[in-house]
Amino acid sequence: MTRAIVAAALYRPSWEFEGRPAEGPDEDALTLAVAATELLPHRSGPVDRLDWVGPSLPGSDWALAEALDLGHLTLRRHVGEPGSLFQALDAAANAPGPGASILVVPEGSAPTGGTRTYGAAAAAFLLEEGHGLRPRAHGGRRHPRGDLPDASAWTDALEKGSGIAEGGPVRLLVRARTPPPALLVAIGKRWPHAAVETGPDAIGPLAPGPMIAEARSLHDLAAPAAAPASVALARIAPDATVFAGFESTAPVKWTGRWDETAPLPRRGALAPAEEPDLRRALSEGAYVPRPRYLENLGARWRLAADRCGACGNLTFPPRASCRACGRSDALTRERLPEAGLVEAVTTVAPGAQPTEFDALVASVGAYDVALVAFAPGARLTLQVADLPAGRLRIGDTVRTGLRRLYPMDGEWRYGRKALPGGPAPTP
Amino acid sequence: MVGAGHTRFGVLPEGPRELLRAACDAAFASVDRGLERSRVDEAYLGSLGFSGWQLGNASAILAEEARVVGAPVTHVENACASAGFALRSGARAIESGAADLVLVAGLEKMTDVGSARRRYWLGVSGDTEWERLAGLTFAGVYALIAARHMAEHGTPAEALAEVAVKNHDHARSNPNAQFHKAITRADVLAAPRVAAPLGLLDCCPVSDGAAAVLLAGEEIARTLTDTPVRIAGTGAGSDYLALQERSSLTSLAATRRAASEASRRAGWGPDRVSFAEVHDCFTIAELVALEDLGLAPPGQAAELTLSGATRLGGRLPVNPDGGLKAKGHPIGATGASQAYEIFQQLRGSAGRRQVAGAERALAHNVGGSGASATVTLFDVGGP
Known part of the structure; x- marks a missing residue:
């Protein structure tokens, strides 16, 4: 029996810096991770595994578990590389035993210092044994340095992903509000550019049709208006495009603002300030x-x-x-x-x-x-x-x-x- | 009390040693028939820490500058109530029969450090983890008290402003005061906010200064002066360090306990005083003090203040020396400075700020936002 995603939550800070969405002055990867996880519905049973994809958290791994009051559990950090999210999902889904897993993907400045992060966000997933959204396969490719991505960087991956998409339409994970029979996640910060540069043929397979219920460009991190629903995920693979397939056997409870087109209320603009040494x-x-x-x-x-x-x-x-x-x-x-x-x-x-x-x-x-x-x-x-x-x-x-x-x-x-x-x- | 001395309060060139020396010299010089320093058999120094210049064993500085080296000296630290507690310790040493002649001095040197370090010292007496590190200095803590007092009792901002206006006006007749400038309610209300609802003119200044008093048992006192001022009763109290743990946000339990104890020991209470020296580190603090001392019913100190009753010439003058607000507040000196004022007033030697016919007075000294407090009742004694 594997675990499936039964709930997903997204937290996005609502500050602006230099005209772009940014994490607040008192936020970083740890606080973002906690904020997203606290948006998940209350768990019915104990959580025995915590995975996160992103930077090292303060002190040591215990900080996140301590903040969430999770007690003794298995902690795994997955370094942010193309495909890490899906490796982490696989790991969280295939954890032995009847418990629950939490997977957190914080994208914000490291607690040990560093500059303010544009488009910071965090996504959290609760996985429990039983029905839900199950990761099935993933693939991806890093874009050649200095070049625009060629179409094969993601059409290859799409082929892998489409293998599990038979019999139903495919959606982008971040757009999904209702349970589709299957889901395709596509992540890549250069997608919009790629679509423009390589022409409609390149994204042909992703256009709405029998395979894909909805296909929308994910945001480019550099876009000033980026409301980073997908950004937390996209930043994991800043120079790559990653696809993953899911199948859904039960509705997922989505919390937080997943609609990237709706503007967040802005708390205000941050003045440039020195990060304390x-x-x-x-x-x-x-x-x-x-x-x-x-x-x-x-x-x-x-x-x-x-x-x-x-x-x-x-x-x-x-x-x-x-x-x-x-x-x-x-x-x-x-x-x-x-x-x-x-x-x-x-x-x-x-x-x-x-x-x-x-x-x-x-x-x-x-x-x-x-x-x-x-x-x-x-x-x-x-x-x-x-x-x-x-x-x-x-x-x-x-x-x-x-x-x-x-x-x-x-x-x-x-x-x-x-x-x-x-x-x-x-x- | 047989003698009392006081330096100017303000931004002064003198260091801690010079300030202590000047206050103690003045106190000894004020004893009508003179006093050999060797007769001092116990001394107490009230101070917070004069910016870390001599944190440990600061008592030795008093022994040296008062020229009583050899006599036991105890450093008393209860934040802004340090000298109030030093005075209480001195009075109790005499009451117990353990000492005949006691020197009590209060001192703070606050303006000789950079602004960051000064802000540090201004905050060290609050609850470090739960108040300061939530972003509050004392102005912020008293602002919470003020906000709550205004919400619960409808206390108008004009009443807070009137406290500042009155105390500035009183300070104009006090040559030792830091400020001699009259201000208006409009000035107070228009001043930049520091921690809303408190503005710059609701806050006492940062000050240097020292004060000292000499205490003697009643029989010895009569040999040193014909007009000693009697400590009729002392009282003190404590409370939780952080506001968040206290039962009330608009009343200081430490003050109420201190007043009750002092009344019990004196056989009379604050309702009998000719005037009061109360701890007005922020304007709201004077209103809360009037209510906690029973000089105004709960929630009605604003009305009393706006009526003019607490002005010099009013029914119950409060802080005729200008209070902490306008006289200045060198943290550890304030309790001794209040005793100095009462010494002058009850001997009829307060000059232009003299309270006519003053026979009884009280001094009220608070540590921080109310974790400690003393109330001392004074009269002219005699048969």
């Missing part, structure tokens, strides 16, 4: 030794709180005993609700920020900080992301997302920030 990001400010940071990850990354079985009080952040009754023998960990209510909010003007946020202020200017109540006794001071300063009001509902907080001791430190919207909090 992480090696030199020694404190001219408050200092949090690394072990103190690490011991709080449960609370910082996943909003873990302690529920006291004796008196029912919720203590956040956890302090090893109940804040109300002092008992330490009846505590159980539970996650705070997803949404909270803003009790107070302030807009911190440039110059009034702690020094750790100088780079953020250089990018976005003023930012908001809110006191958010998630449950009686459980309040959190959260920086507000993805909303222009001064918009949030007392009484608004917010949700949270993992973001970069501050650089220290050669690394980015991460934590939750308040994001606009979310389900109404439970009273």
